[in-house]
Amino acid sequence: MSHTPSNAITADSKINRAATSARALAALAGSCFMEERLTYRGLENTLFSHDGIHDSQTHLAAPTYFYQQLKQEIALSDRTGEMFSLIRVIFNRSNSESRSEEPKIGAADILYFSEALKDLTRKQDCVARVGVNECVILVRARARNVEVLISRLLHSHKLTVENTLEISCATVEFAPGEKALAILNRLDAMSLSTR
Numbered sequence: 100m101s102h103t104p105s106n107a108i109t110a111d112s113k114i115n116r117a118a119t120s121a122r123a124l125a126a127l128a129g130s131c132f133m134e135e136r137l138t139y140r141g142l143e144n145t146l147f148s149h150d151g152i153h154d155s156q157t158h159l160a161a162p163t164y165f166y167q168q169l170k171q172e173i174a175l176s177d178r179t180g181e182m183f184s185l186i187r188v189i190f191n192r193s194n195s196e197s198r199s200e201e202p203k204i205g206a207a208d209i210l211y212f213s214e215a216l217k218d219l220t221r222k223q224d225c226v227a228r229v230g231v232n233e234c235v236i237l238v239r240a241r242a243r244n245v246e247v248l249i250s251r252l253l254h255s256h257k258l259t260v261e262n263t264l265e266i267s268c269a270t271v272e273f274a275p276g277e278k279a280l281a282i283l284n285r286l287d288a289m290s291l292s293t294r
Contacts, residue, residue: 154228156206157213165227168237169279176273184245185286186236188216188252189267193259204232208260215257220248235286242272253292267291 152164172183190212220226225237238245249268269289
């Protein structure tokens with residue numbers, strides 16, 4: 100009786116891998132519109148890249164994965180009436196010194212910030228990096244309950260990377276019947292709170 104090692108590449112594993120790749124490509128194709136909207140588009144930037152599921156640098160959720168989670172949360176909310184909120188978090192270099200040029204966000208800033216953000220949020224919250232210096236958090240709670248989290252984010256010494264980053268936040272609560280693009284547009288239109 101021949102025994103195949105569990106890590107051996109078999110015909111079945113090749114088929115499963117091909118099916119998984121096909122599903123991933125289909126999901127990416129379906130979310131390309133949001134990819135254009137959410138992803139940093141400018142000069143070539145090595146500080147922001149992802150594989151469709153995770154951000155390559157921080158391992159937070161990628162824009163495409165976040166959008167899939169948002170659509171699932173909307174469908175769940177429509178069925179159950181359970182509400183959720185989105186929090187937009189933007190971080191920039193503090194302008195403690197007057198400089199003529201805009202201070203740049205570095206790779207270390209992004210890593211420290213993302214690790215602190217993971218520590219301040221719950222495991223069930225979907226935390227996505229949607230730009231070089233922008234994250235969105237999907238929280239299963241009403242906006243009034245999210246205010247506590249926003250206060251924690253704005254006043255966290257760890258999140259500001261020893262006060263070298265300035266944190267700004269905005270939040271919106273899902274409105275029944277609202278589509279993903281509509282709630283994201285409302286979130287973009289909200290004024291940001293800064294500590």
